[in-house]
């Protein structure tokens with residue numbers, strides 16, 4: 001047994017705590033979400049420097065389970081879990097991309113992109129799913145009757161759940177909004193043997209169904225209202241700090257839909273701060289698509305109220321959410337981190353993604369939202385050109401080929417495709433080719 005302890009507690013502060021292997025998603029007294037609460041007094045027995053050294057010493061190791069960027073911080077994630085029950089694909093460990101040419105276009109020299117999509121199923125959802133599925137695996141090994149894990153998804157959660165469940169040999173059920181996710185995202189859970197249910201509704205509608213289905217406690221709910229996932233996702237804050245030798249950036253920009261990930265990011269920084277690993281907190285910027293912007297609207301009113309919206313179609317399909325389940329956690333986080341919420345239109349997000357691609361990235365539309373927000377906040381002088389900024393890239397561009405092709409073929413609604421770059425079809429003549437190359441190279445020099 002670990003000397004460290006963690007349990008579920010109500011985020012609204014109600015009394016009571018629940019073991020991490022209990023099947024519970026909301027506070028029984030007030031209905032708020034739960035969070036994993038760590039015994040900070042125990043954790044403080046090791047000082048900040050000692051924690052930094054411990055985590056650094058595990059970098060690059062293959063020793064189970066510390067080869068995972070998540071489980072390398074096991075004491076801060078789920079300290080009590082049996083290593084043998086951990087379901088890991090050595091997720092995390094993603095690179096920080098120095099966005100040199102992209103930054104230069106904004107007059108900046110210190111812009112970085114955290115490539116969370118360079119991961120087993122192509123999105124940051126792997127970070128949380130390793131924790132949730134590991135806990136389910138532990139519960140099954142302790143004799144709990146769990147028949148399956150289930151989630152509603154805008155595409156990436158289901159891909160991650162299906163893969164981790166298949167790895168562990170646990171059946172998975174995924175509810176997807178019909179025709180609202182990319183082909184790659186639909187094929188992933190199919191390939192990983194999930195029961196794939198395509199519903200004639202949007203994400204919020206799928207969410208209602210999965211909550212209904214999982215009232216039967218033998219089907220375990222894997223959505224991010226399940227706070228185990230937050231524990232895995234928060235490790236990206238630690239990983240980024242570590243990648244900068246524990247220096248903290250000025251600003252972190254993250255795209256948000258259901259708003260679990262921004263809460264996770266804040267939780268990671270907060271834990272490092274409280275345990276003395278770092279002595280500064282970054283400003284956190286939450287980026288939303290204008291077509292699904294309930295938190296942006298709330299931010300304009302200083303978070304005094306929050307109203308769900310009916311989300312419109314957006315190319316950033318993974319954040320097409322109007323009624324985010326983690327909104328209260330997100331608002332709390334943004335208040336603590338001097339937060340800003342900014343939005344991006346379809347045209348802005350698509351051009352920002354394409355501009356980034358022109359400088360060597362291969363961005364998904366959600367990363368496009370975050371990059372567009374960076375551009376806007378620099379223009380509005382809310383981000384200084386000398387700031388060190390990290391943009392969280394949430395998924396791999398290869399999952400969104402329809403978006404890419406549609407952009408370059410100028411087929412996307414409301415998108416002008418300023419940077420479209422189509423193949424040039426020519427007869428097989430060297431003279432013709434030379435002529436075209438001269439023209440094209442001149443255009444690129446201009």
Ligand SMILES: *Cc1c(COP(=O)(O)O)cnc(C)c1O
Pocket residue numbers: 123124125156157224255256257258259260261262318319364366394395
């Ligand atoms: C899930 C997801 C998001 C949004 O994360 P939330 O925790 O729902 O705010 C953003 N981008 C991608 C690619 C995602 O899969």
Ligand SMILES: [Zn+2]
Pocket residue numbers: 010011012013014027028029030031032
């Ligand atoms: Zn409560």
